[in-house]
Amino acid sequence: MVGVNQKGPNGELPFYGRRRGRPLRPHQKQQFETALPALSLPQDVASLTGLFPHDPKDIYLEIGFGGGEHLAALAEASPQDGFIGAEPFLNGVASLVRHIEEQQLGNIRIWPDDVRLILDQLPDHCLAGAYIMFPDPWPKRRHAGRRILQQSMRDRLARLIRPHGVLRMASDHAIAKSWLLAEAMADDRFTWQATSPDDWRQRPANWPKTRYMAKAEKEGRAPSWFEFIKTA
């Protein structure tokens, strides 16, 4: 549950981000408390079968969904698929719950905690893709171990994403961009899809906006968009 687990799994670094922001307004709190239990992944989730009310064609994972607008837009555009979002920041989880209720989305399930706590128990090749949008950059060299795309995360995603599935990442931060690109390019289990600069400079039409993306654009920072395919 949110805020309970302060340790990282398997001896890894703990989650260093914020777990709470300003207090939820009473109606947000009530919506969150009423709706979240039915939307949450079970603590001991070991299979994605039966997780959604329908039998999803494909299942995608968003790591660190922030306010949830990207995940909600994807879920609305592809009702035949299932979407899992992981986010330890309580206010972000409350925001996604609001999107789910307002947009009446039946194809999102939430893990309101550190994503690393569930990945090792999921079956091989259960995901058609994963999204890491505008991850915390942790720009200082001494904090590099906190960046989300570590070798251990690549190992997990390489096991969980099925052959020819996608790994999509974006960032507006120079150090984070270089890190994401270098880490993924150094891994022959993932193949970068770019063939021209526009492929990483222009937001693909089917990548919905995120809150950080909007902030970056407003403040004049150019995001980069990286799409990798999991090799067979």
Ligand SMILES: C[S@@+](CC[C@H](N)C(=O)[O-])C[C@H]1O[C@@H](n2cnc3c(N)ncnc32)[C@H](O)[C@@H]1O
């Ligand atoms: C800079 S924010 C970006 C949020 C959102 N993707 C966007 O573009 O608006 C990064 C998010 O990643 C989340 N995050 C960091 N480490 C995580 C982890 N281990 N598991 C799940 N989420 C994580 C943070 O809580 C934060 O909300």
